[in-house]
Amino acid sequence: GQQDATRSFQPSTRKKIFFGAFIAWAIGWVVLAQLGGQLPYLDSINFVISLIAQILYICKYTENWSLWIFVNIANFCYWSILTFQTLTGDNTIGSLGANLSQVALQAALLFNAVYATKVWSSGEADNEGGTE
Template sequence: MVINMTNTWIYKQLFTNWKKFEVIYVSILILIQLLVFFVVPDSLIGMISGVTGTLSLVYGMKGRKIAFIFGTIQCLAMTYIAWISHAYGSFAMDIFYVISQPIGWFMWGHEQATRRFSSANRKKIFVGAFIAWLIGWWILALLHGQLPYFDSINFVISFIAQLLYILKYQENWSLWIVVNIANILYWSILSIQVITGATAIGSLGTYLSQVALQAALLFNSIYATKVWASGEADNEGGTK
């Protein structure tokens, strides 16, 4: 008996309904992660986090549940990286991310269409996110975390963005853009500190892999804003 793989769930999730542009840019993003590991091969877990994180967000951009499988692997890796880097805001959020993956899997199985807030509610969410960021900054500063003003974005803005992502609200990508930009700066500063000898916490390979990952995710978040607004991510990216 021959099984037609093209009709299986895993095949449809992984390989169907891709644009040529998407295939090219996903390949480039993954190659960047591998290149960073090749140049500074001191953090295998950083590379794993980068590759699975890229795949998770790319498939999330496509609106596909398989994103949460890759997301679970990436979040577990990031939890470890955040802990050894003393990035306590990121550590707390990564624990939440791990827990949120099966929840997202369940929610996306029942809600096939993306949603959008009204203009008034959108403003309330963004103002609330800003206030929450200030509070998070204050708390993380008390805990003596590294770069608390950036880490707070991971601590609170990411939390809000992840909730909106699970609930399939299009506005999640706007918040992720803020998070990705902040994370590029955050991990870049830590990389520079390691290079200059200003800190002995963490490793250069780990930090550079995160810079590459966040740059990839920033591009993906910008593109995902367009994809979700167009309805292309509905019905698990056209796989149903």
Template structure:
């Protein structure tokens, strides 16, 4: 590799990781990552859970900024989350995380072709949200037949996440509205499982992993609300950094 290529690679990594950050963004990212480390310090029984939480925060934060590097952190988070979902019998989450892993290189390629965000017309947006609702009902039925935990919530993670991830890869602003729904459902889901484990009503999975997911989902919910505002304003269009 020539010196020019090395310098270009260095500039790309620096631009993706460190440029154009607001003080507010730096502050809340630091708090969200610290929260994951605190959870691990309290219940240090799942290194995988901590890795999933930190990588998940970085993935969605860089995604909020519209930067390709989010897919690198996304791959790490999805691999870790696949294991957590499997041991927790969260079969909808497990299936969705497999899809997430596959989607990461696709997203990397798509975001390299187009830095601009897009938005649907109002009528198309309503049809997409209606289709998502119907698909959620179907997913709820299927997951309940498979014996998954809390299938009405797990179906949101499976079905709505699939649609949201597709819109995210294609850079449609509406993806964040769906992620807000997913994050609320996931925060509720993992909170219920954590409470059940603390009360001795459920021994499936790991308390540390569950707690890390509670912290992660509340972090991602905050980020999704903020990202929805950033993308709606068009501020993410020029945040991609050097290619």
């Protein structure tokens, strides 16, 4: 039915949400840096922006996928950096294989988010799950 249809914010609301997400990311960065995170700027994206994206996904707003793309790019960079650090001996947490598998996973999740953006923007997702 219509209540299952995906929704989209007005452009002014979208800007406010993305600005709010940016502010939340910056606050998360400061907090995680104080706690001694490995890469707090990227960890904050994963924590804060993923939470916002998940809420938008549950509410079926198409903008969730833009945030997931951002999160997946950040996570791809994060795991690529850790993989490089492992190769150079600057990081002894985890293993090369585990880091490489995360790089591959983040690439797959990024592909999924880009594809889902296309599907949700076109309206094809309105009847996902065979509801019609």
